[in-house]
Amino acid sequence: MEKGKDNIFRIEIDSREKSAESEKFEKKLNRLGYEVEVIQTSKVYTISHSFSKDQVKKISGSLYNPVVETARVDEPLSFDFDYALETGYLPGVTDNVAGTVSEIIEDLFNLKKGICKAFSSTIIFLRSKGRKLQRDDIEKIAHELINTLIERYHIKSRKEYINDLGMDYVLPAVRLEHGSDVSDVDLEISDADLAELGKKGIVDPDTGARRGPLALSLDYLRSIRDYFRKQGRSPTDIELESIAQTWSEHCKHTIFSAGMDEIKEGIFNRYIKGATEDIRKRLGKDDFCISVFKDNSGSIVFDDEYMISDKAETHNSPSALDPFGGAITGIVGVNRDTIGFGMGALPIANKYGYCVGRPEDHDIVYRGKGMTNPSLQPKRLLDGIVHGVNSGGNCSGIPTHTGFVFFDDHYKGKPLVFVGTIGIMPRVLPNKRPAHIKKAQPGDNIVVIGGRVGKDGIHGATFSSEAMDSGSPATAVQIGDPITQKKLSDAVVKEARDRGLYNSNTDNGAGGLSCSVAEMAQECGGFIVDIEKIPLKYPGLSPWEIWISESQERMTLSVPDDKIEEFNELMESRGVESTTIGRFNDSNRGIVKLRGRTILDLDMEFLHDGLPKTTLTTEGYPYNKTLPRISWIDTEDDMHKHTGLLLRLLSSHNICSYEFISKQYDHEVQHNSVIKPLVGKGRVNSPAQVIRPLLTSTRGVVLSQVILPRLSEISCYDMAACAIDSAIRNSVAAGADIKHLALLDNFCWCSSDDRKRLGQLKDAAGGCYDFATAFMTPFISGKDSMYNDFKGFDKDDNPIKISVHPTLMISSIGVISDVNETMTFELKVPGDIIYAIGKTGDECGGSEFYNLMGEIGTKAPKVIPESARKLYITMHKAIKAGAVSSCASVGPGGLLVWLAKMAISGRLGCAADFKKIPLGCADMPLEKIFYSESQSRFIVSVEPKKKQEFEKMMEDFDASEIGEVSDDDSFTISFGDRTIIKTTVNELEESYKRRFKEF
Amino acid sequence: MAKAIIMSGYGINSEKESAFAFEKAGAVAEIVHINDLISKKKALSDYDILMFPGGFSYGDDTGSGQAFAGKVKNNLWDDLMSFIGSGKLILGVCNGFQIMVHLGLFPGIGGAYGTRSHALMSNCSARFECRDVFIKGNSKGCVFTKGITTAHLPVCHGEGRFYCKDETLEQLKKNSQIVFTYCDSEGRDAAGAYPKNPNGSLADIAGICDRTGRIMGMMPHPERALFTTSLPDFHLNRELARRAGSTLPEFVEDNLLIFKNAVEYIDKNCIKENRSKDKEKSGIMPEEKLGKKPQDDSASGEKI
Known part of the structure; x- marks a missing residue:
């Protein structure tokens, strides 16, 4: 781009002193081994519009604070540096900063929206500190800082920079030739060709290239062919793409719905939905479920006036390609499952869970042969994912209290990114309609609000239904725009809903409009859309792209004619774009027109229920039978070794503090937190959180999430049992009442075309049924992601496949009658008596202890739900009565680790005798007593005055007094009269916090 | 009764709890979208207290609070100046403070508003951080902080590092304009030490x-x-109170006091009904002295 053109100018903002950003880049680069100084980090705004010199001055004046910054307009930096590295987005990637700059300028001069194009970028000015940096080094640095899938970079040496009078003018605008017209797709082809069509997509008639995966199996394509044979024509490309979206594994959950062996109705109907139906029947008038499995979220009763909703999702495939974009779209996407639940719930809490490789693992794996297309290393994946949810959640004004991170090499090829949102909604709206029921009416306007449609996020639904390899499309990557969504969320949930301005509402997620419009049309019977009315980010999109694009921050609503004016006026005054794109009807047909010409015409029944019923066959999975080989610490008096082992465990990946994540997520906005992510003076990560959603009520909601993926190698049935027990128990320790507690299931599986993996799936689903029904805790919502595999090559170019552990996340959501009666686990008062409750058995299989020893084991913890449920009811009473002063749910790491966490959290020492621990079997080595992960156990502290009261309450359970809270820093563990461990709380805390201190 | 207006829109997100705080303090609080002020559906002059709440207006893009401040300057400046001129109160928290800094409402010497002389820069960690802190009240002259010695409350921001030039700092000190400083639970100065x-x-x-x-x-x-129940040491304090035979109060008085002080001030000074009478006493600035237009404060740093 040549310089001095009238209608393009660059404003560059420099900081007067070295900024925190420069420091951050410098530290990062130094850590990576580059001896480099970051002289300046300039913010750059490239603007394309005709303005006078005075106007440009005014614009630049509104983009920086002169107290700490200076501005340059079309002028190079006169500093001494070696290289300038400019980074910015590629064309078409959402650039939120640029969006704001355009708005600032439009507001400044009262311009029409969208008239002034702005682009943001950053220039880092680098100087060598030691060895003289070469261009090669800067290239490498660029690759460390950016993701080339979505970002671009330009390098200039100082000499080039001076000669060229600065960096070049780059306008990364999307320029598309023109979209292709609608074409027919011939399905009268060989099975091999059909299979190819399903796997790689439609051949574009203009370019001859495949458009990307339809993810339709041969069976499905044959059914589609049969349907169109009856119609006497071929499908159009938009029809085929539309069916592929609706029928995708992602949208229809084909594996959970398919028959499986003898289970003709499928495991979803039998085990998940079936469990809920059984429980609700047994609960009768005490049933607290409101909306289950039929909407974007599930919901339960909060009080007489309100319900709370919950939904957990995953965003694994996009996060593998671009962790920041994948995670931010994940979190703002699941927010829309709340906004789009019923008539629109208000998001009140976000949740997260990340499964990634170990950050110190630097062995690169490649998607392509010959060391091409390297996948991102675990540390970068983690950084990007953490930052994505930070940006999405914080900017949206939704607090994030609950979350976890789990490190394991099985997630190094494909990470798992769980995101969830809790919502609150009145049970009845001002117009007396139940808020969870929505129904689009024939004749209603189909209205799209929020962001515009671009090429981003095409084939997201079908892509995530396939394993990840070198053909994974980059257009599946998107970046969320939380402020656009915040505006629409506020306008819908805080205003339009209660004014009764629409009849139905849903989110645009996977499959974009093709899914949202078709789903809503089921409520009334049909639709007609004029595709040219859909607002676009830039011209040149083909109709099929517009129809299936997953561009973010959009909702679809059905607005009746008598409300449309008021609705549009409200949206405009809130800065939300709203467009009518068609009408709902009861014709039983879905029709899309392009300037009057019908380009999609499908029978609604076929579209939704035309997919052929399949039956899957499973095989038993060969669970681990290899006995662990552990060298037990047998020297009776080796205190040193036992202490060392405890400290090592405390600093291990999945036990240690992840405060670095907790504290960068806003958990105080909305003023609803009660039990926070970090508990006690020692700030220990809590496995459960409590919020009070209404400022005017002390009722609370308790949240927990659990995954125990290593148990999938021993027994998926027990994995489900333990996850359910743990999620419930974590909540009970925080004050939950098991009688008002519901569950969510998220299955993230691998290689789901492998019968043995399906065998594991069936085992896990069976466990879900058995234990949910035994605990009387219904499932209200769930999701699955079935192909979390990485197929590629290692550093020696050998083909490899890295599959995730079959991972089941169980989330619990419960209602607490008064947050004043909740409980935390930090030790509080010296002299309090410490009790261990529940039997400890020889159940180290899948434990953190075995993992540290490099073993998996064969004995999974067994859950006995009947007695556990009784214990949980009693513990709830004890907490409510004020009989305990602290209560910990014994989770990963086992008893000793959790006693240590109680001490760290309260910054109080203790002395305990582990000979007094109630045991489930005799003759266990000390390590097993310390670290076994038997379920259904608690550690509590009790005021001496309350001893009798507490012991009376616990008389039917295995509760033993094991020690006392001390008035100093000492942490002493004995076994009978032998002292086994002697250390200090300070030392425990140091180990607990060491690993991620610098993260 | 004092009327508080809580500004909302464009990513501001603490309007609900801010309105609640003013209501608990005895005011009538109304959440108003900035566009309803711009379109004159609502008028700033109908209220006594203006609050810019926390949030992420415009996603913090180009610098926290800057874009929202621009919108206020472009569309509501005159209304804002007459609001200040009539002796009313303005409170900004977090993003609201950032907006006010960009509006140039500080130090406001001689009624000169509109020139920025402070900055809230990126945290030293260059990262958003949410944690509880202790602060202590220092100012004698500030309406909002009467009777507050220390307070325990959260910070939640990525750009909160206060900065100004040495001479500005001296002025702030001299005029007793430094209202709150970070300290430990005993009130000892943080002395710059994280956290x-x-x-x-x-x-x-x-x-x-x-x-x-x-x-x-x-x-x-x-x-x-x-x-x-919102303080991180709630469960410990509840246990200690129970053993001492007492219970904890429902509200954290020190934090509520900021809002109560504002409401009490308005009630006492009867700003709306009786504002001409008492101008000198309440320190109200004569309107003609107030900056009528936002001054272009960027000339100092510009090189065109």
Whole structure:
């Protein structure tokens, strides 16, 4: 781009002193081994519009604070540096900063929206500190800082920079030739060709290239062919793409719905939905479920006036390609499952869970042969994912209290990114309609609000239904725009809903409009859309792209004619774009027109229920039978070794503090937190959180999430049992009442075309049924992601496949009658008596202890739900009565680790005798007593005055007094009269916090 | 009764708890979208207290609070100046403080509003951080902080590192405009040390007021720490109280006091009904002295 053109100018903002950003880049680069100084980090705004010199001055004046910054307009930096590295987005990637700059300028001069194009970028000015940096080094640095899938970079040496009078003018605008017209797709082809069509997509008639995966199996394509044979024509490309979206594994959950062996109705109907139906029947008038499995979220009763909703999702495939974009779209996407639940719930809490490789693992794996297309290393994946949810959640004004991170090499090829949102909604709206029921009416306007449609996020639904390899499309990557969504969320949930301005509402997620419009049309019977009315980010999109694009921050609503004016006026005054794109009807047909010409015409029944019923066959999975080989610490008096082992465990990946994540997520906005992510003076990560959603009520909601993926190698049935027990128990320790507690299931599986993996799936689903029904805790919502595999090559170019552990996340959501009666686990008062409750058995299989020893084991913890449920009811009473002063749910790491966490959290020492621990079997080595992960156990502290009261309450359970809270820093563990461990709380805390201190 | 207007829109997100705080303090609080003020559906002059709440207006793009401040300057400046001129109160928390800094409402010496002389820069950690802090009240002249010695409340921001030039700092000190500074639970100065001073603020500054004491901005969130159950040491304190035979109060008085002080001031000074009478006493600035237009404060840093 040549310089001095009238209608393009660059404003560059420099900081007067070295900024925190420069420091951050410098530290990062130094850590990576580059001896480099970051002289300046300039913010750059490239603007394309005709303005006078005075106007440009005014614009630049509104983009920086002169107290700490200076501005340059079309002028190079006169500093001494070696290289300038400019980074910015590629064309078409959402650039939120640029969006704001355009708005600032439009507001400044009262311009029409969208008239002034702005682009943001950053220039880092680098100087060598030691060895003289070469261009090669800067290239490498660029690759460390950016993701080339979505970002671009330009390098200039100082000499080039001076000669060229600065960096070049780059306008990364999307320029598309023109979209292709609608074409027919011939399905009268060989099975091999059909299979190819399903796997790689439609051949574009203009370019001859495949458009990307339809993810339709041969069976499905044959059914589609049969349907169109009856119609006497071929499908159009938009029809085929539309069916592929609706029928995708992602949208229809084909594996959970398919028959499986003898289970003709499928495991979803039998085990998940079936469990809920059984429980609700047994609960009768005490049933607290409101909306289950039929909407974007599930919901339960909060009080007489309100319900709370919950939904957990995953965003694994996009996060593998671009962790920041994948995670931010994940979190703002699941927010829309709340906004789009019923008539629109208000998001009140976000949740997260990340499964990634170990950050110190630097062995690169490649998607392509010959060391091409390297996948991102675990540390970068983690950084990007953490930052994505930070940006999405914080900017949206939704607090994030609950979350976890789990490190394991099985997630190094494909990470798992769980995101969830809790919502609150009145049970009845001002117009007396139940808020969870929505129904689009024939004749209603189909209205799209929020962001515009671009090429981003095409084939997201079908892509995530396939394993990840070198053909994974980059257009599946998107970046969320939380402020656009915040505006629409506020306008819908805080205003339009209660004014009764629409009849139905849903989110645009996977499959974009093709899914949202078709789903809503089921409520009334049909639709007609004029595709040219859909607002676009830039011209040149083909109709099929517009129809299936997953561009973010959009909702679809059905607005009746008598409300449309008021609705549009409200949206405009809130800065939300709203467009009518068609009408709902009861014709039983879905029709899309392009300037009057019908380009999609499908029978609604076929579209939704035309997919052929399949039956899957499973095989038993060969669970681990290899006995662990552990060298037990047998020297009776080796205190040193036992202490060392405890400290090592405390600093291990999945036990240690992840405060670095907790504290960068806003958990105080909305003023609803009660039990926070970090508990006690020692700030220990809590496995459960409590919020009070209404400022005017002390009722609370308790949240927990659990995954125990290593148990999938021993027994998926027990994995489900333990996850359910743990999620419930974590909540009970925080004050939950098991009688008002519901569950969510998220299955993230691998290689789901492998019968043995399906065998594991069936085992896990069976466990879900058995234990949910035994605990009387219904499932209200769930999701699955079935192909979390990485197929590629290692550093020696050998083909490899890295599959995730079959991972089941169980989330619990419960209602607490008064947050004043909740409980935390930090030790509080010296002299309090410490009790261990529940039997400890020889159940180290899948434990953190075995993992540290490099073993998996064969004995999974067994859950006995009947007695556990009784214990949980009693513990709830004890907490409510004020009989305990602290209560910990014994989770990963086992008893000793959790006693240590109680001490760290309260910054109080203790002395305990582990000979007094109630045991489930005799003759266990000390390590097993310390670290076994038997379920259904608690550690509590009790005021001496309350001893009798507490012991009376616990008389039917295995509760033993094991020690006392001390008035100093000492942490002493004995076994009978032998002292086994002697250390200090300070030392425990140091180990607990060491690993991620610098993260 | 005092009427508070809580500004909303474009990513502001603490309007609900801010309105609640004013209501608990005895005011009538109304959440108003900025566009309803611009379109004149609502009028600033109908209210006594203006609050810019926390949030992420415009996603913090180009610098926290800058874009929202621009919108206020472009569309509501005259209304804002007459609001200040009539002796009313303005409170900004977190993003609201950032907006007010960009509006140039501090230090407001001689009624000169519109020129920026402070900055809230990126935290030293270059990262958003949410944690509880202690602050202590220092100002004698500020309406909002009467009777507050220390407060325990959260900070939640990525850009809260207070900065100004040495001479500006001296002025702030001299005029008793440094309202809150970060400290430890015993009230001892944080002295710049993380995490007590969570962001690296100059002189531990957590909040300042203008020359009249009626305009205050602060980074920590009193409106997010109103309930006793919201403090991180709630469960410990509850246990200690139970053993001492007492119970905890429902509200955290120190944090609520900021809002109560404002309401009490309005009630006492009867701003609306009786504003001409008492101008001198309440330190109200004569209107003609107020900056009528936002001054272009960027000339100093510009090279065109």
